[in-house]
Amino acid sequence: MQDLERRIQRLEDIEAIRQLKARYFHACDRKDVETLRQCFAEGEIHIDYGVIGRFNDREAFLSVYKEKACHSHIVDMHHGQNAQIHWLSEQEATAIWDLFFHQIDTETNTITQLAGFYKDRFIKQSGKWVIIDTCFTITSTYITTLSDGIPKALHAGLAPMA
Amino acid sequence: MQDLERRIQRLEDIEAIRQLKARYFHACDRKDVETLRQCFAEGEIHIDYGVIGRFNDREAFLSVYKEKACHSHIVDMHHGQNAQIHWLSEQEATAIWDLFFHQIDTETNTITQLAGFYKDRFIKQSGKWVIIDTCFTITSTYITTLSDGIPKALHAGLAPMA
Amino acid sequence: MQDLERRIQRLEDIEAIRQLKARYFHACDRKDVETLRQCFAEGEIHIDYGVIGRFNDREAFLSVYKEKACHSHIVDMHHGQNAQIHWLSEQEATAIWDLFFHQIDTETNTITQLAGFYKDRFIKQSGKWVIIDTCFTITSTYITTLSDGIPKALHAGLAPMA
Numbered sequence: 046m047q048d049l050e051r052r053i054q055r056l057e058d059i060e061a062i063r064q065l066k067a068r069y070f071h072a073c074d075r076k077d078v079e080t081l082r083q084c085f086a087e088g089e090i091h092i093d094y095g096v097i098g099r100f101n102d103r104e105a106f107l108s109v110y111k112e113k114a115c116h117s118h119i120v121d122m123h124h125g126q127n128a129q130i131h132w133l134s135e136q137e138a139t140a141i142w143d144l145f146f147h148q149i150d151t152e153t154n155t156i157t158q159l160a161g162f163y164k165d166r167f168i169k170q171s172g173k174w175v176i177i178d179t180c181f182t183i184t185s186t187y188i189t190t191l192s193d194g195i196p197k198a199l200h201a202g203l204a205p206m207a
Numbered sequence: 208m209q210d211l212e213r214r215i216q217r218l219e220d221i222e223a224i225r226q227l228k229a230r231y232f233h234a235c236d237r238k239d240v241e242t243l244r245q246c247f248a249e250g251e252i253h254i255d256y257g258v259i260g261r262f263n264d265r266e267a268f269l270s271v272y273k274e275k276a277c278h279s280h281i282v283d284m285h286h287g288q289n290a291q292i293h294w295l296s297e298q299e300a301t302a303i304w305d306l307f308f309h310q311i312d313t314e315t316n317t318i319t320q321l322a323g324f325y326k327d328r329f330i331k332q333s334g335k336w337v338i339i340d341t342c343f344t345i346t347s348t349y350i351t352t353l354s355d356g357i358p359k360a361l362h363a364g365l366a367p368m369a
Numbered sequence: 370m371q372d373l374e375r376r377i378q379r380l381e382d383i384e385a386i387r388q389l390k391a392r393y394f395h396a397c398d399r400k401d402v403e404t405l406r407q408c409f410a411e412g413e414i415h416i417d418y419g420v421i422g423r424f425n426d427r428e429a430f431l432s433v434y435k436e437k438a439c440h441s442h443i444v445d446m447h448h449g450q451n452a453q454i455h456w457l458s459e460q461e462a463t464a465i466w467d468l469f470f471h472q473i474d475t476e477t478n479t480i481t482q483l484a485g486f487y488k489d490r491f492i493k494q495s496g497k498w499v500i501i502d503t504c505f506t507i508t509s510t511y512i513t514t515l516s517d518g519i520p521k522a523l524h525a526g527l528a529p530m531a
Contacts, residue, residue: 052377053214059384060221067289071305071324074346120347120365122322124288124307126448127391143395145307145448145469147322149347151364156349160446160471162395184398185444185473187480189520194360196351198518202475203444215376222383229451233467233486236508282509282527284484286450286469307469309484311509313526318511356522358513 055132061174062130062138062167069176070123070144076115078107086168086175093180118152138167138174144181154191160184161204217294223336224292224300224329231338232285232306238277240269248330248337255342280314300329300336306343316353322346323366379456385498386454386462386491393500394447400439402431410492410499417504442476462491462498468505478515484508485528 065084072080085092085103092100097113100106114121126143133139146159166178183204189196227246234242247254247265254262259275262268276283288305295301308321328340345366351358389408396404409416409427416424421437424430438445450467457463470483490502507528513520 049374049377050211052381053211053218056218056377056380056384057214060218064291067291070289071291071303074305074322117365122305122307122347124286124305124448127394129388129391129395141395143398143446143448145446147320147347149349149363154363156363158471160398185446185471187473191360191363196358196360196520198515198520201473201478201480201515203441212373215373215380218380219376222380226453229453232451233453233465236467236484279527284467284469284509286448286467309482309509311511311525316525318525353522353525358520358522 054135058132058135058138058169058174059130062140063128065167065174065176066125066128066140066142066165070125073110073114073123074121078111078115081110082107084176086170086177090176091178091180095181095183097181116152118150120149120151122147136169140165140167155199156189156191156196158187159204216297220294220297220300220331220336221292224302225290227329227336227338228287228290228302228304228327232287235272235276235285236283240273240277243272244269246338248332248339252338253340253342257343257345259343278314280312282311282313284309298331302327302329317361318351318353318358320349321366378459382456382459382462382493382498383454386464387452389491389498389500390449390452390464390466390489394449397434397438397447398445402435402439405434406431408500410494410501414500415502415504419505419507421505440476442474444473444475446471460493464489464491479523480513480515480520482511483528 068080069084072084082103085106089101090103092106098109100109124145126145129141131139140163142163142165144161144163146161148157161181161183164180165176167174168177185202186204187201188199190199230242231246234246244265247268251263252265254268260271262271286307288307291303293301302325304325304327306323306325308323310319312319323343323345326342327338329336330339347364348366349363350361352361392404393408396408406427409430413425414427416430422433424433448469450469453465455463464487466487466489468485468487470485472481485505485507488504489500491498492501509526510528511525512523514523
């Protein structure tokens with residue numbers, strides 16, 4: 046009985062973590078800063094987003110996020126892919142997530158398509174799952190500018206080293 | 208024991224709803240009208256697909272779907288993303304789903320990439336989950352025409368207001 | 370009680386299969402041949418990847434995979450979509466998966482976007498789920514070459530018949 050309950054708990058936790066990351070990606074695109082805040086643990090965390098920056102608490106990240114993303118000319122799409130969620134206990138899990146990212150910058154007329162993957166660690170804090178550790182690695186970029194609607198590729202290939 | 212069973216039921220329902228929406232998207236691309244029909248509730252429903260139309264029963268929607276999509280020159284791709292499924296009871300759930308859509312129209316040589324999100328409500332009818340309420344909001348469009356293979360962007364950015 | 374356990378088992382198996390396919394796609398992109406090997410059953414299997422080939426054991430497939438994909442100029446993205454997983458028993462399941470595929474070939478400056486779907490059968494072998502039967506059907510391709518950054522579409526539409 047305890048065993049069955051633990052197995053149910055594991056499945057519930059995996060579902061909760063999948064939805065946490067879904068909520069995070071959706072909030073990134075909707076520029077919903079308060080929802081993003083709630084996706085991360087309070088206190089010390091580790092965010093390594095490469096060229097975007099490295100952050101040790103959520104407010105430091107949100108400040109850069111607001112500066113870079115929260116403009117009407119930045120039209121973003123973050124779609125999480127291929128979730129591999131490893132449940133370690135009722136308090137801790139890790140995951141690998143692939144990302145498909147697309148951005149239209151209507152000011153510079155630049156289209157960026159990007160792929161990569163996250164390595165994440167999650168903990169349960171005050172009864173809900175949150176991100177405590179996340180590292181994103183870019184695996185490909187394809188960047189195009191439009192001039193009078195005519196596209197020109199600036200870069201297509203592996204990510205340039207940061 | 209009843210509590211454990213309810214927790215299992217919740218997880219089964221979330222999985223059933225996730226697969227219902229997957230079946231819906233796959234059927235959209237395969238032009239499988241009968242499977243689409245089975246994804247929606249019988250009787251009065253609410254479908255708000257913006258520029259595509261608003262419908263109060265599934266036959267009204269399917270009629271427009273057949274007119275717009277069921278042609279060999281329309282090559283569609285509907286991929287559901289970032290599922291956030293909220294189980295309310297054994298009879299009702301809501302969800303937010305992001306969409307990545309891509310269309311090749313081989314008659315007009317137009318390529319449309321589109322992102323957006325659904326707000327859905329599901330009920331259990333005759334023992335199976337179906338869509339009773341769905342509203343889709345476009346968040347970005349990127350439309351290109353090809354002339355002798357040379358692309359020209361017609362629109363890249365936020366969706367034009369409908 | 371036995372019934373509850375069987376229902377939990379079913380949910381655990383569906384999650385395990387979802388993560389198996391996620392692991393497979395992620396390994397395809399990371400060129401992680403050993404992880405790919407572990408995704409397939411030992412012994413006789415059926416892989417029908419259309420123009421890529423048909424294979425009756427995993428080594429035959431991996432050999433072609435290594436030849437085609439394991440080069441630094443091949444930058445791949447395999448994202449699984451719209452999973453429909455049908456659990457038949459604790460030993461067998463089938464599934465339909467849509468795919469969004471993107472490839473940058475930095476040697477030929479060719480960009481390939483491709484959509485399609487898998488029909489898969491899975492079994493449990495030595496206690497873990499593996500792929501025993503998989504058939505992939507292409508539903509659209511969009512192929513572009515870049516010359517000094519200027520794109521030209523070679524093909525956009527339904528997949529050419531193999």
